[in-house]
Amino acid sequence: MRRVCSCVELNLRLARRLHAPVVLPADSKFSVLRDGVVDVDDEGRVSYCGPSADAPPVSARVPVVRLTGILLPGLVHAHAHSSMTPLRGAGGDRPLLPWLTKVIWPAEARMRAADAHAGMPLGSLEMLQHGITTSAEMYMHGESVVAAALTAGNRVLMAPAYFDRPDEGWRGALAAIDKWIDADGLRFGPGERIELCYGPHSAYSLPKEALSATADSAAARGALVHIHVAETEAEDPALRSVHGSVPQLLSDTGLMDGRLLAAHAVHLSGHDIRLLADNNVGVAHCPGSNAKLASGVAKLSALRAASVRVGLGTDGPASNDDLDLWEEMRLAMMFARTAARDPLALTAQEALLMATRGGAAALGRGDIGTLEPGAWADVIHVSVDGPYFAAGLDVADEQLLANLVWGAGARGVQDVWVAGEQVLARKHSLGVEPIEARRAVGLSAAHMLSGNTD
Known part of the structure; x- marks a missing residue:
């Protein structure tokens, strides 16, 4: 059952810098970072989250992913x-x-x-x-x-x-x-x-x-x-x-x-x-x-x-x-x-x-649900290319959050990383084949509900 990720190649693939116009770390102060950076270390944890101007230098081997929109914890x-x-x-x-x-x-x-x-x-x-x-x-x-x-x-x-x-x-x-x-x-x-x-x-x-x-x-x-x-x-x-x-x-x-x-x-x-x-x-x-x-x-x-x-x-x-x-x-x-x-x-x-x-x-967990250093790099990228962000990102924090939570919601989610590994890219899963998944569910539904007469 156990699957352990310890190989050098995978660790190198996890390390990256995510750069976005807005980062919401979900820290205790609920900071709204403008021009923010989330650094992911070789283990897949957050090593830095803060303004890009204060970000530490990164090795040339670490890719920098520049995104338009908002980054926040999964x-x-x-x-x-x-x-x-x-x-x-x-x-x-x-x-x-x-x-x-x-x-x-x-x-x-x-x-x-x-x-x-x-x-x-x-x-x-x-x-x-x-x-x-x-x-x-x-x-x-x-x-x-x-x-x-x-x-x-x-x-x-x-x-x-x-x-x-x-x-x-x-x-x-x-x-x-x-x-x-x-x-x-x-x-x-x-x-x-x-x-x-x-x-x-x-x-x-x-x-x-x-x-x-x-x-x-x-x-x-x-x-x-x-x-x-x-x-x-x-x-x-x-x-x-x-x-x-x-x-x-x-x-x-x-x-x-x-x-x-x-x-x-x-x-x-x-x-x-x-x-x-x-x-x-x-x-x-x-x-x-x-x-x-x-x-x-x-x-x-x-x-x-x-x-x-x-x-x-x-x-x-x-x-x-x-x-x-x-x-x-x-x-x-x-x-x-x-x-x-x-x-x-x-x-x-x-x-x-x-x-x-x-x-x-x-859940009694302090290592998820935030982008603070030490937490697992479970990160989502929300696009602002939609009607819910028609006013753009250069608005008051309160309006930005209202547009995100009341307006965009799930429709804006584009990319997802779990423990630093990208698992969703431009809304497409990198691990699940949708057509096959739906077919399997259809077959199971037919079996499980076959005896229902009520």
């Missing part, structure tokens, strides 16, 4: 099921639980490892074309998903999903993740593109014993636990009556003692929010999926006011139905502003930070 997708591309659109217009039990879970029961592998290249391609370089994935057949992602070139935090099913016990699934991490390490692949995590689906689909055992395994390995939390009001009222709330149960089982990512986190009390904040739990806010499935609107302003680490996610391509984090930025802003009746409840700058630095923080 977006960090905090909650995804990207291999679900074969199920896109299946069972639409249903609430979450009927959608899962009547359509998705029966289809996934027919899923083969080859189907999970087939779904990921198309999902990876879509994310890269939208400027997403990292995604926190929860799905079955984790090794197949990882293999496909390595070919596409994107960065993945892989949390193999498990449930309490008679034919698929959680103990075996948990042991398999333990074994995988112990064999390959927590992170591996070129530029540490793969990080292994634990994916207990939810508190309502697993017994308390499984959550406690997951906490123990993850703590022993320093691994992230990725779990759905309080997504709908209909989630097992009996569980809430016994434990008080889903976050309280997660705390009682020890899951909050380690790295924890709570996906959705819609139905939370003030006590729940304090628990998340006090225990440094990351939250993946998924406004598009939550709205489509009528699951509710998360209390984003309250979460942010409590200093909870919040990133953005789309959920799966079958429940959203896209993998566009720019759209999630806009939805997050609109829902937060509408709820608070305040146009400053979430600004374009804050939304962009949630999709970069904030998403990385929610």
Whole structure:
């Protein structure tokens, strides 16, 4: 499984200088650099990000790539099921639980490892074309998903999903993740593109014993636990009556003692929010999926006011139905502003930070989501050759960010580098053949949905 990049030829290929009229490092000050430079070292990490006038000299062997437009860190997708591309659109217009039990879970029961592998290249391609370089994935057949992602070139935090099913016990699934991490390490692949995590689906689909055992395994390995939390009001009222709330149960089982990512986190009390904040739990806010499935609107302003680490996610391509984090930025802003009746409840700058630095923080990662020195050189180039930048780049910072986040979004993404390696050039993937990827997804969709009669 492990793919190590240590050869001199590859390292030489990673080093480069990217020069653009505007660079947004997503640093703590949210700097807007005019005439900026991003230097990538031989390992694929950022060695310098700042004004070109202050940039250190580079060796003659290092190529200088001069770009028109904006450079910024690759977006960090905090909650995804990207291999679900074969199920896109299946069972639409249903609430979450009927959608899962009547359509998705029966289809996934027919899923083969080859189907999970087939779904990921198309999902990876879509994310890269939208400027997403990292995604926190929860799905079955984790090794197949990882293999496909390595070919596409994107960065993945892989949390193999498990449930309490008679034919698929959680103990075996948990042991398999333990074994995988112990064999390959927590992170591996070129530029540490793969990080292994634990994916207990939810508190309502697993017994308390499984959550406690997951906490123990993850703590022993320093691994992230990725779990759905309080997504709908209909989630097992009996569980809430016994434990008080889903976050309280997660705390009682020890899951909050380690790295924890709570996906959705819609139905939370003030006590729940304090628990998340006090225990440094990351939250993946998924406004598009939550709205489509009528699951509710998360209390984003309250979460942010409590200093909870919040990133953005789309959920799966079958429940959203896209993998566009720019759209999630806009939805997050609109829902937060509408709820608070305040146009400053979430600004374009804050939304962009949630999709970069904030998403990385929610995952417990400080080496992605920013272009600060030492971080992996996950970089996207946004073109300004479109109507959304008709006024050009020589405008106030506020207007520049508004044009980028509200206007251009995914449409402007042209080029993408992951750990210094270019994986998207002028919107074209260098690792995924689109026609073949669509054909494979079509075949898998026909297989997985063949038994659906409801």
